[in-house]
Amino acid sequence: MLKKISIFALLTVMLVTLISACGNGNNNTSEQASSAPASSAESASASASAEPKKKDVTIRVFQFKVEIRDALEKMAQEYEKETGVKVEIETHGGGEDYSALLKATLAAGEEPEIITSAGSAGFDPYVDRAVDLSNETWAKDLVEASKAQISRDGKLLGLPMNLEAYAFTYNKDLFAQAGITDLPQTLDEFEVMVKKLKDAGITPFALTNEWWSMGIHTLNIAIANQPDPEAWIEEVKAGTKTFKDDPIMKQWLRLVDIMFANGQEKAITVDYNTQVAEFAAGKGAMIQHGNWIQGNVDAVDPNLNLGMMPVPLLDKPNVFTGVPSNWVVNNKSAHPEEAKAFLNWMVTSETGKKFISTDFKFVPSLNSITPNPEAIGKIAGDFAVFSQAKPDQVKGWQWDRFPDGITQQWGAAMQEYLGKQINGDQLLEKFDKAVSDIVKK
Template sequence: MKKGITMLLTAALFVVLAGCGNGNNGGNAGNNQASTAGNTETNAGQTNAEKPEEPKKENVTIKVFQFKVEIADALQKLAEAYEQETGVKVEVETHGGGEDYSALLKAELAAGEEPEIFNSAGWAGFDPYVDRASDLSGEAWAKDLVEASKAQISRDGKLLGMPMNLEAYGFTYNKDLFAQAGITALPQTLDELEAAAKKLQDKGITPFALTSEWWSMGIHTLNIALANHEDPATFIEDVKAGKATFKDEPVMKDWLRLVDIMFANGQKNALTTDYNTQVAEFAAGKYAIIQHGNWIQGMVDEVNPELNLGMMPVPLGAKPYTFTGVPNNWIVNNKSAHAEEAKAFLNWMVSSETGKKYIATDFKFIPAVSTIAPDTAAIGKIGGDFATFSQEHADQVKGWNWDRFPDGITQQWGSAMQEYLGKQISGDELLGKLDKAVADIVKR
């Protein structure tokens, strides 16, 4: 696990800081079915007027059932550009934020709808969809993937999805509000975090922007504890096998104190605050800290692009840590009507100049393929701060582990966290519910 995260971190830093450095932005152009219309010259020196264009396809629609609300508008514009260039219509349906994407996707499939492309997490989160996933190992872009991004979406040596991007999170914080409160050094321990929260409160600043979204608490907050185990993968397998429990684990006791500090120093209406409101109010300068990562940069910029933000590691245990991984994958559904057209769309997305621009600039992604140069200005202050920190403190970057658990567990964790946020259950009861969620799902 540690080796894999180090590889992922190294590759991510190479992409973000070195700008890929290989000048191979057109490396896949020869395999792109739809990019010739944007080029003024071919390798043979022909102009577009001299070279016959591929005929546009008519009456072909591919559906993309996707998760990331942050890119919904930009993805729709990308789909329109693809239709204009190729004649293939791309219908985008987005379900995220406060919606349970996994449940909605399963309902879609159960109803007999088979979108050409859908999103899935990796590891165990991908297990329900393995039989629908097309083998993408031979696609032109596959050889250019960041190496450590592949394992989470591979089975039996086959690459069964396209990693969407790389993301990182910790505590994103407002540097100006920290300065107003006289906080001159980032907290390294839970005691220091509690002291920093008090300084903020004393200045009339609410420290934490909280949300009641199950996925934020049941996935990202829980991962802080999972990742802080010496060997997260082994611990998780032991929990699934009934050999270990959250309730008896010392790390979980420290994690409970972290959660208590966050919940005690957040806004009063946290239980009714959804993701969009949480981010918008943080962007408006109402709160000093939010537990999200570089994926909120675009939403923040819509409110205040000048906001002075950074990413701080989360105090817990001997050192504070940030967390990085692949958030989602594009899966080509082999049971859909136009799987080959779906592959062509993904190829175009990562090889055409239009697609590259959208990924790097409009989506504000840290690319998962080395042939797309990152747009460091678009990535923004949060991702840039993470890149600097992780370069200087590679030993303080850990991975994402929630998808090692079967689907359904994190949803129950999120529900239990909501109860704890609402003071309906005690800390011990919360840990007991975390254990019960694993036992219930694994037994099935």
Template structure:
């Protein structure tokens, strides 16, 4: 798929969803509030019309990574059981856990959940033989076009894209105002100056974390996405014809990381994801490198927090990054794949399921047939909805899943060493190159 067309089409659907959800903007990136019920009702047939009645006294198991929706997903499972008689057991592993390693261990032990999460591109390769073809499912026609490629093989749709997400630096607008920052940083020099203003005002600029996935995936993707052609660059890295250590963009990226690490909290090396987000939500820090997926966790602490999405400076212009975080895979080696397909169908076609997706999960849906809830989407996504249409060239892709599984985990471990000041910048980039070489050779 053409990279530019893919990103533009994904951007277009995100904007349609977010702008229609958020309505007019007040100039500060805060979405106007309109009732979720005012969105036009989907004309998608009811699940009773689309699927056969599932049999009773069946249990399907879901193995999933998204800790932000765990509580709501369990509630949805109870509602599904009440409606159909089919029991749904949800097992969640995320945050500080290595979901991919745990899933592989679970499958190797002979346990076969009916539904599990997988990323796309190369990250999906270990699970292709287990993935049920979902091409002809009734919801497939409603998928955002750009969400399909990463989970399609040989023309077959092998998973349901979970949702659409975007990230940059989520920032506290009130703390920026308190520090006298009137313009968002456009360069690394601007970002460093903003951090100094925040510190001079007694505000810690960055909420950092020790999580390997945050640093080894989202942080590093800032450099990958800023390449002229990320997909081609990654293929050259995998082939060994280019290296991270000799890439000029990686040198600039090290400067960005140094600014973040030098302006975070003292005990970042012991701060896990949940603590990082909770403390940011309490107003202790001005910026956090996460996206609209933290909105629900923030709202549990302080729903009135005045947040926005700050594009990340690196080269000529600052950027934000968007993509599909994961997919629902129906496991054809499980005991009840047909019941699993019926559950996913119910989730995205029934009014109950759609409400969970748009309101309780706070998702920007990956299906055109589900309208996002403006109040649930929140201020972070609202800012993205304002920035993106005005600056489409500054909306970049997610690229980490183009590397084989295991590489990002090693990158994350190297980032932890760098955060702990055990290695220098050159050694960090050398470890990135070694991780690729070691795993690609296998």
């Protein structure tokens, strides 16, 4: 069970450190993170500490972070050059149901050496496949709060790869163009702000039809705002509380209605990649995503003036943070030891650390990897400033406390609501039905 201050405080410390480095004009961190790969002697030493060179070995990685697909494949090529071990990257994300694809792959008898998983309940289906990584050399360097959601019975069963935060990422220049000088603190102020954008001829939101964005991140805004999210979730699973009768859900519906009524035309046809590309091109003032879109945005316009706007729902606006991806070594695969060696290389070698901090644009989950302020960008930087000033308004990711399969049904219901096929009451009823259907099984 995560304590309230756990991951929020630690992520804040890491990000604030970056902002301080930038503000002081200290370029050493950036230069180190962006430096060329280690010399052949250093690389050989790092590889040797992981495992002796092997030839004619292929390990397969099954993962869902579409933002790092290209960089991850380049890193795999570097690993093969150094060790002779080939790494095949298979990326599934965006509109695909990653969890369903992974389960189907495993059911078909295919066993990738490394699978990526969410934490908490989302990890439960894969516990029996997970190799204990507690004694790996890098385990002691993990941000402490990142471990709980991937640990069972005191054993670390995966590598938490990075930390992320989200709220409304917004275009500061478009806000200025509309005469918006203060960020909204309430839903009423939020509605006024949206109208100002529209009156200035600016589309307020870049929306998407992606089930995971709406069924996970959007809905989490309401769940995380519960006074005690964990207790509330347990009551919902037990059937003693419901989405339909919850007053916070009623406020959340108003927020969603404002978003859905003020996006681009035919948002029901817009996938994630198109959504982010349109936002990066200035076709929307806000997007409900976090620092993970920085690389995609930079590919379109690296000079876009972005920030992270807390989401106003109740009495205080909030941002949301957690560990999005855990790398699990599959004990049923052909080469689990080689997979462990690859993970070790990725987080301890200079080449691997450079990819994580710079090419992936990650806020690392390991204290031994120095984040690159220039790479993580303005979105994460804005979050760091906010979370330092208002740590009580940083909330967690709660969706993985529900059994697998529920968020997919929530996302499908949100797609219906975006498409105006159901009303608000029916949407909340579908949320409750998704829980009862899965929990009863």
